[in-house]
Amino acid sequence: MNSRMLITGLGEFGLIKRFRRRIKTDPSVIVGSGDDCAVLRFDRDNYQLFTCDTIVERVDFTLKDPAYLIGRKSIAVAVSDIASCAGLPRHCLVALGLPKETPLKLIDNIFKGMLDISRRFKINIAGGDISSAREIVISVSMLGVVEKKYLCLRQGAKPKDIIFTSGSLGGSGRGKHLKFIPRVKEARALVKNFKINSMIDISDGLCADLGHILEESRVGALLYEGLIPLSKEASGLSDALYTGEDFELLFTVSLKEAKRLLKSKFSRLFKPIGEIVTKDQGFTLINKKNRQVKIKAEGFRHF
Amino acid sequence: MNSRMLITGLGEFGLIKRFRRRIKTDPSVIVGSGDDCAVLRFDRDNYQLFTCDTIVERVDFTLKDPAYLIGRKSIAVAVSDIASCAGLPRHCLVALGLPKETPLKLIDNIFKGMLDISRRFKINIAGGDISSAREIVISVSMLGVVEKKYLCLRQGAKPKDIIFTSGSLGGSGRGKHLKFIPRVKEARALVKNFKINSMIDISDGLCADLGHILEESRVGALLYEGLIPLSKEASGLSDALYTGEDFELLFTVSLKEAKRLLKSKFSRLFKPIGEIVTKDQGFTLINKKNRQVKIKAEGFRHF
Numbered sequence: 001m002n003s004r005m006l007i008t009g010l011g012e013f014g015l016i017k018r019f020r021r022r023i024k025t026d027p028s029v030i031v032g033s034g035d036d037c038a039v040l041r042f043d044r045d046n047y048q049l050f051t052c053d054t055i056v057e058r059v060d061f062t063l064k065d066p067a068y069l070i071g072r073k074s075i076a077v078a079v080s081d082i083a084s085c086a087g088l089p090r091h092c093l094v095a096l097g098l099p100k101e102t103p104l105k106l107i108d109n110i111f112k113g114m115l116d117i118s119r120r121f122k123i124n125i126a127g128g129d130i131s132s133a134r135e136i137v138i139s140v141s142m143l144g145v146v147e148k149k150y151l152c153l154r155q156g157a158k159p160k161d162i163i164f165t166s167g168s169l170g171g172s173g174r175g176k177h178l179k180f181i182p183r184v185k186e187a188r189a190l191v192k193n194f195k196i197n198s199m200i201d202i203s204d205g206l207c208a209d210l211g212h213i214l215e216e217s218r219v220g221a222l223l224y225e226g227l228i229p230l231s232k233e234a235s236g237l238s239d240a241l242y243t244g245e246d247f248e249l250l251f252t253v254s255l256k257e258a259k260r261l262l263k264s265k266f267s268r269l270f271k272p273i274g275e276i277v278t279k280d281q282g283f284t285l286i287n288k289k290n291r292q293v294k295i296k297a298e299g300f301r302h303f
Numbered sequence: 304m305n306s307r308m309l310i311t312g313l314g315e316f317g318l319i320k321r322f323r324r325r326i327k328t329d330p331s332v333i334v335g336s337g338d339d340c341a342v343l344r345f346d347r348d349n350y351q352l353f354t355c356d357t358i359v360e361r362v363d364f365t366l367k368d369p370a371y372l373i374g375r376k377s378i379a380v381a382v383s384d385i386a387s388c389a390g391l392p393r394h395c396l397v398a399l400g401l402p403k404e405t406p407l408k409l410i411d412n413i414f415k416g417m418l419d420i421s422r423r424f425k426i427n428i429a430g431g432d433i434s435s436a437r438e439i440v441i442s443v444s445m446l447g448v449v450e451k452k453y454l455c456l457r458q459g460a461k462p463k464d465i466i467f468t469s470g471s472l473g474g475s476g477r478g479k480h481l482k483f484i485p486r487v488k489e490a491r492a493l494v495k496n497f498k499i500n501s502m503i504d505i506s507d508g509l510c511a512d513l514g515h516i517l518e519e520s521r522v523g524a525l526l527y528e529g530l531i532p533l534s535k536e537a538s539g540l541s542d543a544l545y546t547g548e549d550f551e552l553l554f555t556v557s558l559k560e561a562k563r564l565l566k567s568k569f570s571r572l573f574k575p576i577g578e579i580v581t582k583d584q585g586f587t588l589i590n591k592k593n594r595q596v597k598i599k600a601e602g603f604r605h606f
Contacts, residue, residue: 026425054398104312131357
C-alpha cells in the first residue's frame with residue numbers, strides 16, 4: 001500500500017472498520033467497538049455501558065457559541081449515546097485540552113454547562129484531566145447502566161419492522177445541536193412499554209444513522225419523505241436526511257408493536273417514518289410524488 | 304473578577320481545584336476528582352477504577368517519534384494510573400482527534416502500538432471515536448478493577464512512613480516516556496505482600512507527585528538526594544525531581560513494613576528515598592552536603 005495515502009481516502013467509517021477488524025476482546029465485553037456504547041458484563045441483571053465522545057473547536061462548536069452551551073453539549077452527546085442503548089447515565093470523566101490563552105471566564109462557563117446538565121441527569125463528574133492544546137478539545141467518557149432485558153443496539157432490526165423517530169429532524173444547524181435534550185426519558189419509556197428491535201441516536205444524520213442500523217442488522221429500508229417530521233428550523237428535506245446532530249432517537253419495532261405504540265399515549269412523541277425491508281431491496285426514499293429514490297447512507301463525516 | 308484573566312494565571316492544578324470544589328457526587332463514587340483514578344462502587348469485594356488520559360502532539364509527543372510508540376504511550380499512561388491505585392486494567396475506549404492530512408500509515412502504526420500494549424496487559428479495546436482536529440489528540444479512557452482491601456490512594460501517608468520509588472528517575476526526556484512499562488505487576492506485588500499507606504505514579508515529576516501525596520495526606524516530607532535512584536539517561540538531579548513522565552510508582556509504608564520490604568526479595572525493585580514528616584515541617588531535600596533545601600512541589604505543568 002502507498003505509504004503516502006491519507007486517512008481522508010478511507011473516511012471516518014472506513015478507518016473505524018479497519019481498526020475494528022483487528023481488535024479481539026474477551027467474553028466480558030458483550031458488545032465492543034461499533035455500537036453507540038460498549039456493553040460490558042456488570043451484575044446479574046444489568047450491563048454497564050461505556051462510551052466516549054469528543055467535541056472539537058471549529059468542528060463541533062465555535063468560540064462564538066455560548067461557552068455554557070459548549071460545556072453542556074460535551075456531556076449531552078455522551079448521554080445521548082447512553083440513551084440510544086436505553087440506559088441510564090451514571091458517571092463521567094472530563095478531559096479538557098485548552099490553549100494557554102484561554103480566558104478563565106470561558107472555562108468557568110463551559111464548566112457551569114457541564115455541571116448543570118450532569119445534575120439534571122444525575123451524573124457524577126468523577127474526575128478529569130487538563131492538558132494544553134492548540135484548540136479547545138473536550139473528551140467526555142461516560143459510564144451508564146442498563147437492565148439486560150432492556151438493552152437496545154443497532155443490530156436487531158427485522159424486515160417489516162416499522163421505523164420511528166422522536167422529535168423533529170434537520171434543525172441542528174440553527175443551534176439545536178447545542179441545546180438538545182438527550183432522550184433518556186423517552187428511551188426508558190420505550191423499553192419499559194414496547195419491545196424495541198433496534199435503536200440508535202441521530203448524530204451523523206438520519207440516512208447515515210439508519211444506514212448504521214441497516215448495516216449492523218443486515219437489512220434494507222424504505223423511508224417516506226412525507227412522513228419525516230421536519231424541524232421548523234430545517235431549510236429543507238436534505239437537512240433532515242443528511243445533517244447530523246439532531247440527537248433524536250431512531251428505532252424499529254415489529255408491526256404489532258408499532259400499532260400498539262401508535263394507539264398509546266406515546267404516539268405524540270414518536271413518529272413512524274418508514275419500514276425495514278430485506279437487504280437486497282436496498283435503502284430507498286419514497287418522495288412526495290411517490291417516486292423511489294435510492295439513498296446513500298451518508299451524513300456528516302469527519303474526513 | 305477580571306474577565307480577561309487567562310487560565311495560565313491559575314495553572315493546571317489551580318484550575319482543577321477550582322472545578323473540584325463545585326462538584327457533588329453521590330455515594331456510589333468512593334473517590335472522585337483528585338486522585339489518579341475515580342473509584343466507583345462495583346461489587347462486594349471490588350471497586351471499579353475509571354480514568355482518562357489525553358496525549359497531545361507537540362506536548363506529549365512529536366511526529367518525529369515513532370508512531371507505534373505514540374499509540375503505545377496513549378494506553379500506557381492510563382494503565383499507569385490504574386497501577387498507582389494497585390488495580391488491574393480491564394477495558395478502554397480510544398478517542399482519536401486527527402488532522403485530515405494524516406497519513407494512513409501513521410495511524411496504522413499508532414493503532415498497532417495500542418493493540419500490542421493492550422494485549423500485553425489483557426485490556427479490551429471496547430470502542431472509540433474518531434474526529435477531525437488540528438493536531439493529533441489521543442484520549443484514552445480506561446476501566447480497571449481493584450480489591451477493596453488493596454486500593455491505594457494519594458491520601459493515607461502518615462508521619463514516619465518511609466517513601467519508596469520503583470525503578471530510576473529522570474530519564475523520560477531521553478525517550479523513556481515513550482517506552483516505559485506501566486508498573487502493574489510491581490503494584491500488585493506490593494499490595495499483596497505489604498500494607499501500602501499511599502501511592503501515586505510519577506507523571507508530573509517526583510516533587511510534584513510527592514507533593515500530591517503530601518497535600519492529600521496533609522503531611523510533609525524529607526527527601527534524601529543521595530538516595531534518589533537517578534536514571535543513567537538523566538542529566539542531573541533536577542531531571543529526577545522536576546521532569547515528569549517517569550511513570551514509576553511512588554509510595555509510602557510504615558517503618559515496620561519498610562524494614563520488611565528491605566529484607567524481602569522486593570528490595571531489588573523498590574528504593575527508599577525519604578520519609579514522611581508532619582505537615583508543619585514542610586517539604587525538604589537533604590542534599591549530599593547534608594544541607595536542608597526547601598522544595599516546591601512543582602513539576603511539569605500544562606499552563
